[in-house]
Amino acid sequence: MFKTVKSKILITAVVMLAILMLAFGCYAIISRMRTKQLMVQNYKFSISSYVEDINESVISLHDNLKSLALIGNLYYRTDRSNDLTDRVITRIFENYPQTLGGGIWFKPYAVDKSKKYNCFYAFRDKNNKIVVDKNFSSDKYDYPNQEWYKQIISQVTPERNIIWTKPYYENQGSYTMMVTAGTGIYVDGKLVGIATVDWKITSIMAEVSKMKPLERTFSMYKSGAEIKSSFTLFGNIKDDYIIASTDPYLENEKLIGHSLKEIPWYTSANDLFYTTYINYHGKKYVPFVNNLDNGMVLIICLPKSEMFKDVNKFYFAMLVIMLLLGLIIPALLYYRLKRYIVNPIDKLTDIAHKVSKGQDVEIKLEKPEEFAQLASTFDKMTKDIKLITKEKVKINSELSIAKTIQASSLPNVFPPFPDRPEFDIYASMEPAKEVGGDFYDFYLIDKDNLMFLVADVSGKGIPAALFMMTVKTLINNMSQMGYTPKQLIESINKKICESNKSGLFVTLLAGIVNIKTGATSLINCGHNPPLIKRQDGEYQYIRLRPNIVLGLFEDSQYHIYETTLNSGDIIFTYTDGITESTNLQEEMYGEERLQACLNENRYDNDVKDIVNNVKTDIKNYVGSAPQSDDVTMLVFKYCSDISKTERFFSQMAVPENYKPFYTWLHGVCDEWKLNDDLKNKLDMCSEEIFANITFYAYPSSNGTIEIKMNNTGSSVVMEYIDNGIEYNPLEKPDPDITLPPEERPLGGLGIFMVKQMADDIQYIREENLNRLIVTFNL
C-alpha cells in the first residue's frame, strides 16, 4: 500500500512536517527555558529591591542605635540630666520612624553607686506618639536580668558592637515577638551600658508579605494576583537561628530561635543564571536568598507553577496549535492529492480498463490541467488504436487471403498426373508465418521431360512471398524455352538478377527427368543435399558439387549432376526448414535424423507416406517448440517400366520384420493399384506364411525370408522362400469349421484361410529351399 503515489507524497509531507515540528519544538523548549531564566532574574531583581528597603531600615536602625549610644555616652560623661536625655531620645526616635522603641540601659550601679537601675526607654504608642516610659528602672522589671540584656551585654565588644538578640516575647505590655539590637556604651574603653532598639518581627514579616514581585516584574502577569502559598524565611546566618518563617507546613512560632537547618527547604544557594528548584510537599519552588547587612538572611520561596503559569499557558497553547497544524496539514494534503492526482489517475485507469475491453468510452477530464491534457491525449490514442486495430484486422485477413493464394499457386492436387504411371510425385509446404518463402513446383516441360524443384527464398513474410511468386513464374516460363539444363539454370539466374533489386536470393534444388529413359539432371544452387533411394536399397545423400545461390551474380556458372534413374528409385528433396527444426532444447533435427527416419520406413514406397512419415517424425522431435521456418518436401518416384512388375523383399525371419514387410506389401499394392479386397487377401495370406516361417522354419538358428511379388497383368503371384526345415503346409488337414465353437481347436486356421483365399497354391522343395507359390487372380 506504500507504493502508491498518494502514500508516497503523504509520507514525504508527514516527514517534512515532523522535521519542522521537531525544529520548532526544540526552538520552543529552548526559548521557554530562556524566558524562564529571564523571568527568574527579573524576580530576583525585583525581590532584591524590596530587600533593599528592609536593609535600609536595618541601617537606619543601626544609625538610631549609634545615636542612642552617643546620647548614653554624653549622659554618662556630662551633667547627667535625665530630663534632657529624655527629650533627646524622643527626638531621635522621631528621626527614625521605623523604630518601635528603644533605650539606654546602664550597667547596675555604673552611673550612681547608690542607684542600681539607670535606664531611659521610649516607644511609639498607638497614635505613633513617642512616649518615655520610666517604669523600667525598677525592681519589678529588673532589666539586667532580662534575656535580651544578658545576650547583648555578654556579646558586645568594641569591635563587634551591634548585637541582635534572638527573638523573644516582650512580656511588658504588648506581648509581641520582638528582636532587639543593641550596642555597647563605652566610656574611656570601659563598657558602662548598652543602647537598644526594638524591632517587631511581625512588622517585618508583614512587610515581606506585602511584596508582589510577580506583579511588578513581569508584565504578562495579571496585576493584583497574589503568589499562592509563597513563603519566607527570615534568619540570622551568623548565629544560625530563625528569626521568623511563614511556611504553612511548619509551626513557625515554635521554630523561632532554632537553627536555620530545621527549616526543610533552607538553602543558601543563590545563582543568578542557574535556577535551583527545591521540592517541598510535592511542589517546586524557586528560592530567592537575600543577605541583609546585619548578617541576617531573607529567603523567599515562590511556587514555580505560579511563577511560570502564563509562560506555561502560552507554550501549551503553542503546542496545541502545532499539533492541530500537524493533523490539519497532512489531512489537507491528502484531500488535495486525492482530489487532483489520485482521483484522475483512478478515473483514467478505469477508462483504460473499459477501453481494453473494447467499450466505447468518452474520455474527458476538466481539471487539473495536466490530467485534462493527458485525458485528451489518451482519448486520441484510443481512437488511433481503434483505427490501427481495424487496419490490422484488415491486413490479417488480407494476409490469410495471400496465404490461400500462395498455397493455391503451388500444385496441390495429388496424384498430379494420374494418367502417367511412369512416375509419382508428392509435395507439401507448411509456412511458418502466414505467407512463406519456400516453394516447390513440378510440371512436364514436354511430353517426356518432367521438371521438379524445391526452393527457399531468403527472408520471410510478404517480401519473401512476393519474390517467391516472381521466381516461381520466371522458372516456369524459362523452362518452356527448350534450353539444356545448364543453359536453363544460368538464364534463370540472369533473369532473377535482373529483376532483383532488393538483394533477395534463392536456393534451389531442381531435377529434370526424362520419363522414357530415366536420364536425370540434378541442379543444386546452394540448397540442402537431396536423398536418393535406389530401388530396394537405403536412402543416401547425393553430395552434389555445390553451386552459388540464384540471384546474386549474373554470370555465375552452374554444374549439373547427371544420373539415370531406374524403376523404383526415389528422390527426396526438402528445404532447410526440416533439418533446422529445433526442439525445446534448441537442438536441430539435422540430416542424420532425416536419413534415419527415411530408412526406417524405406519399405513404404508410397510418396505421400514418405512425406507424412517425415512430418510425423519432426513433429515428435520438435514437441511444443514453435515452428521457426517453412517446412517443405518433395518426393519423386520413378517407375518407368510399367511392364517390369516384379518386387522383391528379403529380411531376417524375425517377428520384428513383420511390420516392414507388410508396409512394403501395402506399398506394392498401392503402386499396382490393387483393389482393397485383393490387398486384404494378400495381407492375410502373407501374414500367415510370414508367421509360419518365422516361428517354425528355423528352430535352432536365424534364417532369412524372401518374398517375390509378380504382377502378370492377370494375376498376382506371391512366392515365399526360406531355407529352413522342410515343411509342406498343404499337407496339413483342414479344420472342421462346422464344429460347435466349444470343440474347435484354437490353431490351424491360418493355412486353411490361405487355401480359402488363394486361387492356386504350390509347394516346391528344391535345393534346401521351401518355396510356396500362391496365386491370386486379378
Add this chain to the structure above:
Amino acid sequence: MDISIKVVGLSGLYVKAAGRLDLDNAVEYGAKIKDLIEDSDDVINDVTLDFSEITFISSFGLKVVLELYKQLKEQEGTLRLKDVSEQIMSSFKMVGFDKFLIFE
C-alpha cells in the same frame, strides 16, 4: 496399438481398439482383456468388442476372438462384436465364426 477398456456396470467390459489385429498386436489385445477379466473382483461375463476402428484381422486375431469366446462361454457369459466391417466379416465367415458370434 491403442486399446481402451471400459468397465460397464458390474459385469460388463467395453473394449475399443484401433488398427490391425495381427501378428504384432493380437496377442497383446487378447492378453489385456483376459487379464482384466481375471483380475476383476466382480465376475465379468459380458464383453463387447468395438471393431469400428479395426482395419484388419488375421488368423492371430481370429484365434484371440475364439479364445475369448470360449473363456466367456465357460462362465456362461456373452461376447459381442460391434460395428464389424464387411471385409473383416468375410474373414469371420471364412472360418465359420459367424455361426456362433453375436454381432451388433
